[in-house]
Amino acid sequence: AQKVTQAQTEISVVEKEDVTLDCVYETRDTTYYLFWYKQPPSGELVFLIRRNSFDEQNEISGRYSWNFQKSTSSFNFTITASQVVDSAVYFCALSDLEVSSSNTGKLIFGQGTTLQVKP
Amino acid sequence: GAVVSQHPSWVICKSGTSVKIECRSLDFQATTMFWYRQFPKQSLMLMATSNEGSKATYEQGVEKDKFLINHASLTLSTLTVTSAHPEDSSFYICSASVLGPYNEQFFGPGTRLTVL
Numbered sequence: 001a002q003k004v005t006q007a008q009t010e011i012s013v014v015e016k017e018d019v020t021l022d023c024v025y026e027t028r029d030t031t032y033y034l035f036w037y038k039q040p041p042s043g044e045l046v047f048l049i050r051r052n053s054f055d056e057q058n059e060i061s062g063r064y065s066w067n068f069q070k071s072t073s074s075f076n077f078t079i080t081a082s083q084v085v086d087s088a089v090y091f092c093a094l095s096d097l098e099v100s101s102s103n104t105g106k107l108i109f110g111q112g113t114t115l116q117v118k119p
Numbered sequence: 120g121a122v123v124s125q126h127p128s129w130v131i132c133k134s135g136t137s138v139k140i141e142c143r144s145l146d147f148q149a150t151t152m153f154w155y156r157q158f159p160k161q162s163l164m165l166m167a168t169s170n171e172g173s174k175a176t177y178e179q180g181v182e183k184d185k186f187l188i189n190h191a192s193l194t195l196s197t198l199t200v201t202s203a204h205p206e207d208s209s210f211y212i213c214s215a216s217v218l219g220p221y222n223e224q225f226f227g228p229g230t231r232l233t234v235l
Contacts, residue, residue: 045226
């Protein structure tokens with residue numbers, strides 16, 4: 001069975017601090033996608049990144065960076081120099097890589113981590 | 120980019136009434152649409168997956184007769200909460216996807232349902 005675990009329920013930091021959100025996943029599939037989404041108080045999910053299981057390169061996008069390690073089944077997300085606007089709930093998610101008649105590509109979400117960045 | 124809308128964005132209804140929520144892909148044709156439910160401070164839980172022109176596939180524990188899903192076209196799916204009760208109050212989110220190499224889902228803004 002597929003499962004995503006975000007052990008950190010809530011994190012509180014002061015602005016400009018770096019913060020890492022942890023994500024550990026379980027799957028029997030050898031090919032899969034991993035995602036991170038941001039959900040601000042408005043509720044609308046904001047797509048942040050998609051990574052396929054073939055690509056273990058770390059990625060950096062501005063203040064955001066992601067560390068994918070298949071050996072530990074982890075896909076951690078780091079925000080550098082956090083800002084108040086980063087305050088939101090962040091979800092890690094997993095889906096199958098290949099969509100077929102037996103696999104619809106549904107997303108399995110982790111429990112989410114609420115990040116509060118204080119000024 | 121791909122845009123998905125939901126209507127209404129919020130709804131308050133009396134217990135026992137039925138509520139219909141629409142999910143539309145505005146600038147693309149969605150082969151599959153997903154319906155999620157999110158309770159306060161909880162994660163998104165997939166309720167069902169629907170493909171255009173076929174019956175929805177419900178996740179275990181989701182009542183088919185309670186949550187009616189219709190996917191009549193490649194741009195529209197509807198979720199009807201029948202005989203709603205206070206415990207059905209939740210945030211309902213739809214997403215739409217297109218068969219392709221990236222397995223990407225585009226999410227709607229969500230509908231907040233409050234049943235009195």
